[in-house]
Structure formats: structure tokens, C-alpha cells
Amino acid sequence: MISDAIDNEQVELLLNDVLETHGYDFLEYSHASIKRRITRLYALDNFVSFAEFRYTVKTDKQYFKRFLEEITVNVTEMFRDPSFYKALREDVLPVLGTYPFIRIWVAGCSTGEEAYSLAIVLKELNLLNKSLIYATDINPSVLDKAKKGMFPLNYLKQYSENYLQSGGLKDFSTYYTANYSLAKFDETLNSKMIFSTHNLVSDHSFNEFQLILCRNVLIYFDKELQHKVFNLFDGSIEKLGYLALGSKESLEFWPKAKEYKRIRLEKIWRKL
């Protein structure tokens, strides 16, 4: 059984170690979720005691890489929520197309599926050439995967359906070549991407953007941290720029929310 192995106090001890030793601050993550990830990893890696787990996380740099990758959630999809991508294609990106240059930040990009989806839409709107997508994540190992632009072939049927539902006009298979069990995406797509680590908890704003996409990241943060990150985004979005969130995330309770206007029924807001 995977539950009950680690209690709240132990979670706190471990997260304090991680902050002191490795400089990553998970203390303001939503507790139930982070506790579940930790418990899951503890069981998965067959530690005999919490003390051993704690010691390994603290002292073994190699293991800490795995810890970081496993306690953050890296489940993502291409064209996740097709109606969201339809709104980007029809309402948001054409407006940005009137600018001489488009800067987009995909915050918490994980293995890159959303960044590649965005690049495909930009390409179909003939905007990719004047765009730059900054794709960042807390986790260096997922960024290595994102740079390669290779995704498991068995997901492509779903991605292709999502793409068509989102208003995609082409045969989705023209964007990749199948290579054993992987689909390698067209290199023109990631020629306009810059990958970098960025920690939303501790790192500052690094540019001004017309669109920030941060989907299914904030659900893992507690309310205060969510508001801090909204402030960080607010300081990184140009006037009349856009902020796009996951399907269950909202600006609603953030004090500055009234300075933003919601687009359609999607989780997209425009800075006024």
C-alpha cells in the first residue's frame, strides 16, 4: 500500500532539507499534492526507512535529480483542451500578429508539448518567423527532453485528434517523422524556442512578453504562492498582453484580477 508511509512532519523535514541543501523551495506547494508525490516516490524506490530516504535526498546529487523530476508533475499533452487552442488560433495570436515581433513565455513547460503545439499554430498563421518562445521549467531534465522534440508515438493519435478539434488545417503527420517508438517533430518548430531553467518560486521576471502560457502549474501551489506568481507574471506581461492558464485555474481571487479581462469562456485573460 502506498499511503501512510510518511507523515506531515516528515514531509516538512524533507522539504526543509531540500531548501537548505539544494535551494529548491517546495514549502508553499499545495500540501496534499506534494505529500502524495513524496509518498509515491518513497514507495516506488523501495526505501527501507524514512531516515534513509531523507539522507539520500540530502546527500546524493544524482538521486536528487530524480527526486526533482518525480515530485513535480510532468504529465502534459499536445493541444490539451482543443477549445483553448482554438481561442489562441482565432482570437489571441492574430492580434499578436499585428506586432513586429512576438515574445511568448511558456512557464512550467515540462517536456515541451505545449510549446510545440503553440509553434504549430504560429507556423500555420505565418507568424513563427517573427516569434520567440521562451520555454522554462524548474527541472533541467525535462528541458533536455523538450529540446529534442520527440514524443512517444502511441500518443500521436490523441494529439492528432486534439489538433483537428482545435481548428488545425493540415494533416498532423506532416509535422513529425516516426522514428521507432518516437515521433520527432520538425526542427523549424523548435528553431524559435529558447529553453532555460526558471523557478517560479524564487526566480524573477526576465523579459516582457505579449503572451504567457502557464497551464496546470499553479494547481500545485498554495493560494499565497499563486498570488506571488500572478504578480511575477503581471510584471512580465506588456500592456494588452495575454495570460493563459489551465482549465481549472483562475485569476479570480487575485487582488489585481480586475485589471485583466477574460477572453471567451477560455482561461485566457488580457491585461488592460
Place this chain on the structure above:
Amino acid sequence: MAQTVKSGSCAALIIGGSAGSLDVLLEIFPNLKNDLNFPIVLVVHRKASNESLLTDLLQSRTKLKVREAEEKEFLTAGKVFIAPADYHTLIEDDGSISLDYSEKVNYSRPSIDVTFQAAAEVFKEKVVCILLSGSNADGVEGLKSVNNYGGKVVIQNPNTAIMPYMPQQAVLGVRPHVILDSHEMADFINNLND
């Protein structure tokens, strides 16, 4: 079995179901009291599309407020919170909801195990979890946690479930507080805190 439950002993009721559970819910909901003094959380396996269908169906059959659970919202008594499709629903120590888009559990998101386990850890002996009809074993591990924390495990009688596999697995693996037919459930729920 089915000893009387002490007053105020239910802090939250979690109901999990899969294939064949909708009929049971539609039978339970019209018969629920309007003033239940605990929240109900529903975790039902379903496709990600048709987002509001389940909420609307159940709302039309009860005066209790039925809504899809929102991120960081507090569970409040007398309301029904439906775990959104394609997210796991977790519960924080302060009784608020966290959603989670991590890997599927038992090929399911929402997973019943995930919510049962979270509820058991937070509400301990004051949680009541009901597992309904279904054709996979999601929920069984969660009920074991409920057992461990002293909460109450209720299982739909597999002999009268449309899909008996899920309740059967539970009966084999967990100590139930009571096994109920679908027509007995509304009464059981109404009397939880009396």
C-alpha cells in the same frame, strides 16, 4: 454490523463509482435530506467531455447544491462536490480541495483511490467512503486507508451491482462497516449524523 453512529461522527462522505454507478446515484439523490450536515464528494469515472452533464443530472434530483469541485475551494456541509473529469481530487488538511493532473491511477483520472486516501488522511475516523458498481479495482486501496484510519467503509452489495467487479474486489480486500443495496443507501446517508 451497522451499529448506530454517534452524532457528529461524519465530517465528510466520499462516494466513488465507475461503470453502473450512475443508476445508483440517480436512485440515492432524490431521497437525500436537504440539510445534511457534512459535505459529499463524488468521484465518478467518465470521459473528459460533457463536462457539466453529471452535475446537471444530479442537481435536477436534489435540493442540495451540486457543483463541480473547484481548485482550493473549501468543502462545506450540505453541498455535493463532483471531482472534475481528467483531474485527481485531493483534500488538504484545512478541508480545501486541490486538483492534480498527475499520472492516471488504475487507468483512471479522477481516481477513486486518490480521493479516498486523501480523505482518510485528513478526516481519519470521521470519514465515510462508499464504493459503488464498477468494472476495475479502483477504490480498493483507498478503502484500505480508510480502514487504517478508522473511517467507515461502505460497499455496494456486489450481487445487486450492475458491474459487480469493483465492489467484489473491495469485499475481498477490506473490512466493510456495512454492505448495502442501492435502495438502502439514501437512508444510511441521511442517518449518518443522527
